[in-house]
Structures are given as C-alpha cells and as structure tokens.
Amino acid sequence: MRKSLLILLFGLAAQSSFAAGPAFPGGPGPYAVGLRIAQLYDRARAYPDKIDLVTGLPTSGERARPLQALIWYPAEKQGAAIRYEDYLRTGATEEQFKRPEAEASGAVASYMQDNYPNLDAQQSKAALAQTMLARRDAPALAGKFPVVIYAPGSSAAAYDNADLCEYLASQGYLVIASASIGMHTRSINLDIDSAEAQARDISFLLGYAATLPQADDSHVAAIGYSFGGLANVLAAARDDRISALVSLDGSVRYFPAIVQQAAYATPERLALPMLYLGGKPYTAELMNRVKQVPTYSLMNQMKFSDLYNVTMYTMTHAAFQSESLRLGPELRFDEYSREEATLAHGWMGRYVLAFLNAYLRNDAAALAFMNNKPAANNVPAHLLAVDAHHAEGAPPTLATMAARFAKHGHKDLAGIYRDMRQRDAEFKPDERSLIAWGEKFLDVNRYPEAIEIYQLSTSLYPDSGRAVFYLAMAYDRHHDNALAIDAYQRVLGFWPDMAEAKQSIARLKTAAK
Template structure:
C-alpha cells in the first residue's frame, strides 16, 4: 500500500510504502541489495545482467539517500549488500580479464547468502518498528493551522529554581481551524518549530524513557497536517477551546494527531509545555529547559511529589486560560483574536496531565468539561467536580495499580454533573497519545488497536464528548461511547 506524506527535506509530497514504512528510494536500495544476493543463484546467462542492474540501482539509491539523509534502519541493508558485493562482482571481473570464473560450491554459498538476506531483512523490520510517523488523514471540514506562544506569569514564582526573581513561564502550541493553504505549502514539523528544536525534543524524550536517541530519529523527519501561522478560518464564528496537559515528561506535541483532528472539527486546542516537567522545553531565547521531576521509588514520597507537580500543572492550565481569554478579547494581539469562545472551554490531559486537568477543573470553574486520558487522579479529591468528566482508561490487567480505578471512580461519583468512564479493550497507556504512530506495535506498550485505529478511537470518543458538552449537540452520548468499550455512567448525586 502506498501513502502520500509530506517530504521532510523540502516540503514536497512523496510516496512511502506504509506496510514497510520505507520511502521509494529506500525500497529500491532494498531491492538492489536482495537482487545482489539472489543473482548468485540464477542461471549463468542471467547472472551478469541482474548483477549489473542490482549494483546500478543500489549505487544510485545510496547516492541520493546520502544527500537527503540515510536513516539508521538502512544500515543493515547496506551492510548486507556490502558483504555480498565482492562475491557478486568477482565472477564478472575475472571474466573481463580472461581468467576463468570461480564460484563457491552451493553448500558453501548458501549459508553466506542466507546470512546476507537475514541482515538485509533487518532493515525493513527496523523501519516498520520505528517508522517516520505518518499522521492520519483529518476527517473534519477545516484545514488546520498552528502557532506557538510563550507566556510568563508575573504573579507566580518558579518553584523549580532558587532564583527569587524567576517567574513561571509556559510554552503553548495552538492548533486551530484555518483557511486552506495553497498547494505545495510546507507542513509543520513534528515536535518543534524548527528541525533543531524537533531533534532536541526527540533526543530528550528518548533519554527520558531510557532509549538510545537514534531509535526515534524518524520523529524530526515527520511533517504533520497543519501549517505554521496559517490564516484563521473565516465565517465570523468563535471556536470552543480545549486545553491539554501532556503526561509526565511529555511535551506539548505528544498528542498532535489528536489536536489536529479536533481542530479540523472546529476546536482550538492549546497544548502546554510545563518547564522542568516536560522532557525538554525550548524557549524563544534559545534556552532549553530539561526535566527535573524524578521519582524516588518510594510510593508514599512519589505520591506527594506527583501531587505537588500536578498542582503546578493545574496552575499553568488556569494561567493559560486567562491568557487565552485576554487574547480572544484583544488584550493580547494575535491572529486568533476574535476567534476564541472562552465561554466554552474543556480542560484535558494524558496521564499526569489528566490528573492536572481534574485539579484545574476543581479550582477553576471557567472550565466547562474535563477529559482525563488514562490519568491517575493525584492530589486532593475535594471539592467535588461540578463539570462533566470523560475518563478514558486502558484495559485493566493484573499489573494495573490497584488504587487507580477505585480512586478514579470515587472522583467521578462525587461529581455534581454526569460523568463517564470508558475502558477501551486493546488500549495501553500510550494508546492515548501519538506513540502508536512511531513506536513498535508491542501490545504492552502501545496496545493492540494498531496505528490506524488507536488515534481514531481516541479522537472519536473525545469529539463526541466535546460536541455534547460544549456544543450541546443532541443525541445519546452514552450510546456513542459504549460502541468503543466498557462504559460506566455516573449521574449527578449517584454516590449519595
């Protein structure tokens, strides 16, 4: 199967083979390497032609790949071809010099050929396991624009530093409905405003989870569907706002596929970087702030730390809503001025970000709805929530923290609004972010829904909830949600 994605090197559209997650050039290099090995086993009359063609294809592909950038996944392919090359060329060279051609006995050549094929096959397997993410097509009526802003709260000291003059700063990426851009317009880089920022963030994320950085070098190569600083969609209407807090160590871009899908349906999504918590935050002055949140291994101590970090995130969310309200009213000059409806706002988050969303809603009644994407409810459980909540959870296993579901249920039952808990079969913790698009499809890691279905399920369920709570779209929300998993509904006052 072929799939069109923006080419990272120059913004043009090229084709990739989605089954192998390889570009045409990489695929040609793969074919050339395999043909080089197979030529040994062809009839004598075909060997010279196949060998020459294989070498030509391989050399040309490698030259072009060297210009645009060779991914590490291609190294075993090239290594296998390099081992096979002398054995493939030797008979041709000996024949040209008049010497008799020499070929190893089949029982000697077979193990070497199999070893080369095995080495070459490692390439497409690695490309499939760690691909350049291909973002799912958007289903909404709007094109999507994106922009990044940085705001400092003059009233809040930065608690992660000892400088008494340091004030809390957050970086926010906005995805919004936009006018359609001209054909050929370069799409936004994934993970950052620039390639340097994207590589900095990718390396930090890999380091945070203990992976070698080269394994995720496909992330900075990816392009999304949005366009930086695209013109806001016209029509005179104002768009509901959705704030998002990432998981522990996560970054503002970790749910890009989800944010773009919501924006294509007429929402403005504001995702936060939380400095000293997110793996890496690149500020406008060029400084990079790395995470300082480290678990101790002691459950009681870690619970207290998580509650404190959650409180900082909740304050960040409220501060950003204040800034967005000012922006919408024109107190902050921005292209989105006059396009934000801050009377219809949802607060959302993944993992610890979900906990922060719950705390922010408790403290700030400007938030009208809450979405918790598999987040353990850290921090106080009072006062009761007054907003409807949608909690999406992974499939519950014996390894799930036994405190998680009881604490989450207690939170939902005490709400004064109807709330929902949807457990999605086949989902894992990383199902609820972009992870399935670029990590190996290991069920314990990213779930078993697959790279296409994972983002679809998360977007479809959250869109149904947002349309009902913020846009008051008629219909049976419980019926829609129950189609995706095991649904529990908690009506107001059900714990009384």
C-alpha cells in the same frame, strides 16, 4: 532539550518501527488547521530557583515561569503543511525561547537518540518527514470557537498528542497546550506540588485564550493525558470557567493519594461532565499482586456529574499518546499490535469529539452518540465499552441555593435550605460566604433579599455576633426600625462596647419619637 521520561515509563524494545499518525473515524473535520506558537511568561510565578543548580551562583536573567503555548485553530488553507519534525523542534524552545536554529536541529537529533534509539537513520528520517494537518501561522478564520486546553503527560512536550489536537481544531475547536514542566525544573515530580503547578498552567492558558479573537471562552474543556489527566481535574476544582473534563488514561485514577491531598477537589466542586478513557482494567488478582488496589476513587464520588467511563480494551497507557504510536517500539503496546492500538486511538478521538460537541455545543446527536451502545455507533466489536453515570441532581452548594432562591422569586430561602438539607444532611454554607452573598444585595439596595440571607445565617450560626450585626444593618436600611433595634441589642450581647450598635439604637429610638 528535555530527556523524556518515556524510556522509564514504557521501556525500550530490541526492534522498533514507526507508523503514520492515527486515523480518526470520518476523517478530519471541515476546517483547515493553523498552528501558532506563543512564547508567554506567567509573571505571577518564579521558575528557576534563586541559586542556579549547576553553577551554584545566583540565577541571572528571566525568572518568570516560561509557558510556550502551541495553538491549533480553524484557519484558511494557506501555506504548506508542517512536518512531524516541526513539532519536535518546538521542544528546543520550551524553557529558552531564543535558541539558534542549529541548536534546535541538534536538540531534535538528541531527543530521537535518547528516546527512540532503535529507530535506524532511515526510519527516523521518514518518521520526522511525515506531514501533518497543521499549517504554520495560517490566517485564522473569523468566528468564535469553543476552547480546549490540553495538558500533556508527566514531563512531556505540548505536542505529545498533536494528532488529537489537530483533529479537534479541524472540527472547529481552538486548542491550546503547553509542556508539562515542574515547579522549578523541566522535569516534574509525581506529587501534589507538580500537579497543582500544571493545574495553574491550565488556568493561565485559559486566561490567555480569552485574549484571542477566535476564543469562545464561555465554553471551555480541559483534556489531560496521564499526569495531565490529574492536573486538569485539580484545575477544574478551582476554576469554574472549565465546563467539561476529558481524561486520557489520566492519573486521577492511578494516584488517589495525590487527589486526596487536594482537599478542595470535591464532588461538589467537580459537578461538571467528565469523559474518562482508560485502558483495560487489571484483574483483581493482578491488582492485589502488585499492590495497586486504590483506597480512594474520586470518580466513584462524582455523583453530581455526567460521567462516561470508556474502557479501551486494546490500548495500553502508551497508546493514548500519539507520539508513542508514531515513534515508540512495538513492546509499548503489550500484547496488542500497533495497528490495533492505532485503530483504538482513532475511536478514542471520536468519543472525545462527540463528548465535546455534546457538552460545549449542546449537540443532541452527539449526546445520543455518547449514550448509545458502541455497536449503534458502528464501533468495531470488542474494541471498547461505555459505562455512563448521569448526575444525581445539582450539588449542594451556595451557588445551587442562590439559583433556587432566584427561581423562587427570592422568597422562602429557609424552605429552600431545608429541602437541600433533606437531600444532603451535611450541607451547611460557610458563614462568611453567606455574609458576602447578602452584601451583594445590600450593595444594590435589595434589602428584603439580604434580610432573608441574614436570617438564615443567624439561624445556622446562632453564636455569631457578625451574622446578627449584618441582619441588624439590613433591617436598619429597610427601615424596619423595631426589628433593627432588637437585632442591634442582640449584637451588644456579643460585643457590649460596640459603639456602632449603641449609636444605631439611639438614632432609631430618636426617629421613632
């Protein structure tokens, strides 16, 4: 079983205690919660290296990437609730799916000793014996539920925020998580490769969710804690099935250099609602003293998104993870007490729920909650602050242009483009993307629309023979023979020996006689 990075991240205290899990305002939702474990492989990716790093010999056995998924879901209230120890036991089978029961028990003991050595035997026993909401393999309720993919912190287990995952399932969400693992080893590096590996895990789990009868995979959010709160942003930038983002003190704020390396993570690709819950900001003096002044902030650039930046004043980084609240030493919470951090964590969950209800369920009351002053939501005084920024219109993208083209009855594409350029002078669709868009209309014999697209592409790319050829082909199929002949002749100006253009001109001239 892994040795967590929690010791390195948060340190150890001379004395430690444990607490029950966080209480979310209003309590659990109306649904009982089931927990199922699915042991999956992403066979599109290798996991162990070709050479075993211990033996130095070629790796034997399964080499596909193991993704053990924990699935929380609305269920019938059948069976006994699991204990917190049951979550820890899942860590024993993250890489090796088949391990003897005795090994799993030993792995839990080793994990507690490695990461929480200041819990005495009685405290440890009591902490692991705490009952949870989830019931193992309880029958799933009929119906469809929005999907939440949860990405844990760096090298953390899938259950690192089990309390939040259970809470969301009790409110009618299907929640899926897998451990944060590196490209080829159990522990990750804090770099772009590891962030993208975890981002691909998120998309893999989303694809898996689509196979589940309960999943409403047309409404999907990705939640990430710490480094998972950077990976989920990269996942959303490449996977538009994700329609909302939640970051729990996510590393998208703390590792700007990694974000910048992901050149595809642009405001245009991230035009989706986002909730960022973070700890109390550093003072300017402290930021300068420890050289943590970021040179770049993606969130400051996200002008096409509804962005809610919630500052949790009594939460350190560790407090955003319920395992730390349950088992971690007091010093992890800095000058705040465990009780203060636990109260704030509960309200963190309440804001996550309201955000998901607002944007995945179109719940007007939840949207009002998000835009209220905290006092109007009965938040305890001085606990948190909300800074809301609403999207400044649709992003300048080909998809936006296509939507406006359709709204205008597929007329005046050139005018639509001019209007978009007035809003963003740098907007210029890629030539090949325009050509591919036009082909969709050619394929269904909608030639006037294709002609408008190719007229725009030839005006934007006047030195492109490819754009002119597609315009000629669209005219030809629409029986605009004179325009087609003219366009094919322009093609020959780029490629004088192009037989297809010559033959088309001859054919059209013959037809005109």
